Amino acid sequence: MTIEELQEIGKIEKEKQDGFKHRIHVCVAAGCLSCQSGQVKEALEKEVSRRGQESWTSVKGVGCLGLCTAGPMVAIEPDGILYQGVSVSDASDILEALGGPAVSRLDCSAHMPFFTKQKKIVLENCGKIDPESIEDYIAEGGYEGLYNALRIMTPTGVIEQISKGGLRGRGGAGFPTGLKWTAVSKTKSNIKFVVCNADEGDPGAFMDRSVLESDPHRVLEGMAIAGFAVGANYGFIYVRAEYPLAVKRVRTAIARAERLGVLGRNIFNTTFNFDITVRLGAGAFVCGEETALIASIEGRRGSPRPRPPFPSELGLWGYPTLINNVETFANVPPIIRKGGDWFAATGTDKSKGTKVFALAGRVNNTGLIEAPMGTKLREIVFDIGGGILEGRKFKAVQTGGPSGGCIPEQFLDMSMDYESLAKVGSIMGSGGLIVMDETSCMVDVAKFFIEFCMSESCGKCVPCRVGTVQIYNVLKRITEGKGKPTDIGLLEELCDLVKNTSLCGLGQTAPNPVLSTLNYFMDEYRAHIDDKVCPAGTCHFNHTEESQ
Amino acid sequence: MEAKEAERVKVDEDRRWRLVNRTMRLHGHQPDALIETLHAVQESFGFLDLDSLKYVADSLHLPLSLVYGVATFYHFFTLKPPGEHTCVICLGTACYIAGSTNMLKAVEKEVGIKPGETTSDGKLSLLTARCMGSCGLAPAVVFDGAIHGKMSSTAVLQNIRRLLNHDD
Numbered sequence: 001m002t003i004e005e006l007q008e009i010g011k012i013e014k015e016k017q018d019g020f021k022h023r024i025h026v027c028v029a030a031g032c033l034s035c036q037s038g039q040v041k042e043a044l045e046k047e048v049s050r051r052g053q054e055s056w057t058s059v060k061g062v063g064c065l066g067l068c069t070a071g072p073m074v075a076i077e078p079d080g081i082l083y084q085g086v087s088v089s090d091a092s093d094i095l096e097a098l099g100g101p102a103v104s105r106l107d108c109s110a111h112m113p114f115f116t117k118q119k120k121i122v123l124e125n126c127g128k129i130d131p132e133s134i135e136d137y138i139a140e141g142g143y144e145g146l147y148n149a150l151r152i153m154t155p156t157g158v159i160e161q162i163s164k165g166g167l168r169g170r171g172g173a174g175f176p177t178g179l180k181w182t183a184v185s186k187t188k189s190n191i192k193f194v195v196c197n198a199d200e201g202d203p204g205a206f207m208d209r210s211v212l213e214s215d216p217h218r219v220l221e222g223m224a225i226a227g228f229a230v231g232a233n234y235g236f237i238y239v240r241a242e243y244p245l246a247v248k249r250v251r252t253a254i255a256r257a258e259r260l261g262v263l264g265r266n267i268f269n270t271t272f273n274f275d276i277t278v279r280l281g282a283g284a285f286v287c288g289e290e291t292a293l294i295a296s297i298e299g300r301r302g303s304p305r306p307r308p309p310f311p312s313e314l315g316l317w318g319y320p321t322l323i324n325n326v327e328t329f330a331n332v333p334p335i336i337r338k339g340g341d342w343f344a345a346t347g348t349d350k351s352k353g354t355k356v357f358a359l360a361g362r363v364n365n366t367g368l369i370e371a372p373m374g375t376k377l378r379e380i381v382f383d384i385g386g387g388i389l390e391g392r393k394f395k396a397v398q399t400g401g402p403s404g405g406c407i408p409e410q411f412l413d414m415s416m417d418y419e420s421l422a423k424v425g426s427i428m429g430s431g432g433l434i435v436m437d438e439t440s441c442m443v444d445v446a447k448f449f450i451e452f453c454m455s456e457s458c459g460k461c462v463p464c465r466v467g468t469v470q471i472y473n474v475l476k477r478i479t480e481g482k483g484k485p486t487d488i489g490l491l492e493e494l495c496d497l498v499k500n501t502s503l504c505g506l507g508q509t510a511p512n513p514v515l516s517t518l519n520y521f522m523d524e525y526r527a528h529i530d531d532k533v534c535p536a537g538t539c540h541f542n543h544t545e546e547s548q
Numbered sequence: 549m550e551a552k553e554a555e556r557v558k559v560d561e562d563r564r565w566r567l568v569n570r571t572m573r574l575h576g577h578q579p580d581a582l583i584e585t586l587h588a589v590q591e592s593f594g595f596l597d598l599d600s601l602k603y604v605a606d607s608l609h610l611p612l613s614l615v616y617g618v619a620t621f622y623h624f625f626t627l628k629p630p631g632e633h634t635c636v637i638c639l640g641t642a643c644y645i646a647g648s649t650n651m652l653k654a655v656e657k658e659v660g661i662k663p664g665e666t667t668s669d670g671k672l673s674l675l676t677a678r679c680m681g682s683c684g685l686a687p688a689v690v691f692d693g694a695i696h697g698k699m700s701s702t703a704v705l706q707n708i709r710r711l712l713n714h715d716d
């Protein structure tokens with residue numbers, strides 16, 4: 001394929017779409033599908049043909065439109081009208097209103113801060129393109145980055161742009177992507193691998209899922225560019241088996257890309273070959289850890305091993321392996337297309353670009369959002385998120401899942417970037433943002449996370465296998481009103497031990513939710529232990545209550 | 549009549565093994581096909597029994613202990629046959645904050661089993677999950693493979709009663 005052919009595909013697709021006076025986009029990502037958006041789409045299609053307006057009205061399924069809580073979501077283009085909570089019976093009214101004012105009972109203002117405060121790079125195509133159509137992706141400039149990389153740039157040049165853009169890993173730790181690529185590219189080996197980590201183990205996060213479901217080609221293109229840059233010809237996407245729709249869309253995307261020749265042999269008439277295979281996870285959080293993930297792809301139990309050697313030297317089957325997160329790869333094509341400088345213009349000094357967050361919990365607008373690095377936490381919760389449910393009082397935001405921490409009200413004006421989050425005792429993590437209000441008991445929250453780590457511990461090393469159980473037991477007794485005054489000291493000691501002596505990241509970060517709640521919500525621990533009351537009213541103390 | 553039925557079951561089983569065999573062939577019967585193969589077995593038969601583990605171990609030339617170790621390590625695999633219906637309650641963070649623990653308690657009380665168990669009549673399996681990626685619709689529950697969002701204890705119990713009474 002040549003660039004002209006690629007552009008021709010995009011042009012034909014664009015013309016085809018522009019030929020429709022009205023374009024109806026129905027969200028068919030998992031959230032809306034579970035509120036019957038599939039049937040809504042069918043009803044709209046039927047209504048279009050019943051009215052005989054197929055030639056000027058199109059209906060297509062698109063990825064997540066963002067406001068998942070209000071699904072099924074429908075967008076009317078080019079008018080920019082958004083409808084929420086659409087049901088099958090609304091089809092006729094929606095068609096009636098085309099070209100005129102929106103159906104007021106379904107109208108969801110596209111001007112609300114939820115939409116206007118966001119900036120989309122990773123999600124630029126989400127809700128716009130049909131995730132199962134490669135032509136649609138190409139019409140938005142897709143695979144041009146890969147073309148530029150292969151035909152115009154050198155591997156070093158590609159890595160230079162990534163470094164210049166200041167892209168950092170979106171899987172949690174924020175390691176500079178350019179450095180990682182350089183390390184793999186410098187290894188001498190005929191066989192190398194590129195692995196996309198789509199295990200998304202943080203319970204309460206759905207960014208990677210949404211990207212794969214809404215815009216899978218972007219991730220494939222990012223992986224192929226990475227393969228070219230580091231000298232790898234094989235890629236694996238390790239996806240959770242709990243995400244069947246994402247798995248299906250990725251498989252479809254790979255097949256289409258191979259058929260078109262943008263994956264496979266001699267891509268864009270060069271000597272570069274790149275194949276991608278999907279591998280299913282099987283429900284183990286620890287397999288998100290890179291050495292465990294490698295073991296799992298090799299078909300073994302997902303037990304981590306000590307690093308170094310890092311996967312960049314010794315990875316899959318002993319060969320150098322580049323492992324990046326879904327969102328990291330999704331940032332690559334626009335960086336190559338528009339340049340590192342363009343990317344670096346967004347964000348803060350040390351954290352560039354945007355971050356996708358899965359906003360959930362006790363907030364009005366739950367859904368998928370993307371904001372520039374450095375956006376204030378308050379803007380995310382109160383502007384984009386629309387504030388707390390039922391007008392209740394904000395208590396904390398949990399970031400980073402089981403490896404992260406709880407951020408209390410006093411830090412609402414902090415900037416969301418890697419360093420600032422670390423400073424307040426949490427981490428960016430993969431982007432799960434859970435908002436809590438006064439009805440959440442922070443001791444119970446700590447117990448919830450440590451229980452998660454306890455059951456997900458792979459059992460390889462003692463501090464994590466035994467320590468998480470000990471921490472859990474202490475927290476359990478506190479939430480049952482049986483806590484002792486010495487328990488606080490005991491918790492601190494146990495956390496310190498598990499944090500510093502565990503083998504892998506799971507154990508090393510498992511105490512974080514406990515430490516951060518101890519740090520900011522000591523009064524709640526004290527209330528449970530000393531006064532035998534749960535300020536949030538979540539914990540029930542069976543017999544002690546009356547005796548107090 | 550009975551012979552026909554037995555024949556049908558056998559043909560059906562052969563067809564299901566074909567998917568398993570195809571998966572192994574696709575991976576050239578290499579050791580790294582193990583997890584993919586176990587997925588295929590579970591997809592075909594609903595769970596992994598000892599016979600299929602033995603069959604997979606033989607076909608991939610792996611020790612049975614290793615196959616068993618992998619099958620028990622990953623939560624997604626189940627070694628027990630599932631009930632006729634399944635109810636999976638999400639205990640991920642978003643659903644926990646939205647009160648899924650209370651929902652689970654209500655269901656446990658209604659059907660008298662704990663997560664991971666199946667009712668004695670084999671009608672319902674109760675399971676829990678750590679996030680299904682529908683956190684925007686928390687709390688989420690999956691009934692027989694279909695995700696239901698924004699559930700409540702009452703709604704879950706209603707659904708369960710409907711599932712259980714329907715096929716009498």
Ligand SMILES: Cc1cc2nc3c(=O)[nH]c(=O)nc-3n(C[C@H](O)[C@H](O)[C@H](O)COP(=O)(O)O)c2cc1C
Nearest residue numbers: 169170171197200201288289290324325328505506
């Ligand atoms: C217990 C544990 C779980 C992890 N889970 C994930 C995950 O679900 N997704 C992910 O991308 N990275 C996860 N990571 C981080 C990966 O090990 C790895 O650092 C990351 O995939 C690298 O990609 P990046 O540089 O693009 O961030 C996890 C790490 C640990 C220790």
Ligand code: SF4
Nearest residue numbers: 458459460461462465
């Ligand atoms: S101590 Fe526990 S984890 Fe270690 S081998 Fe024995 S049973 Fe397994």
Ligand code: SF4
Nearest residue numbers: 458460461464504507
């Ligand atoms: S820290 Fe926990 S998860 Fe990691 S290797 Fe040790 S036991 Fe396994």
Ligand code: FES
Nearest residue numbers: 027031032065068
């Ligand atoms: S899943 Fe439809 S808007 Fe997010």
Ligand code: FES
Nearest residue numbers: 638640643680683
């Ligand atoms: S936490 Fe339940 S679906 Fe994500």
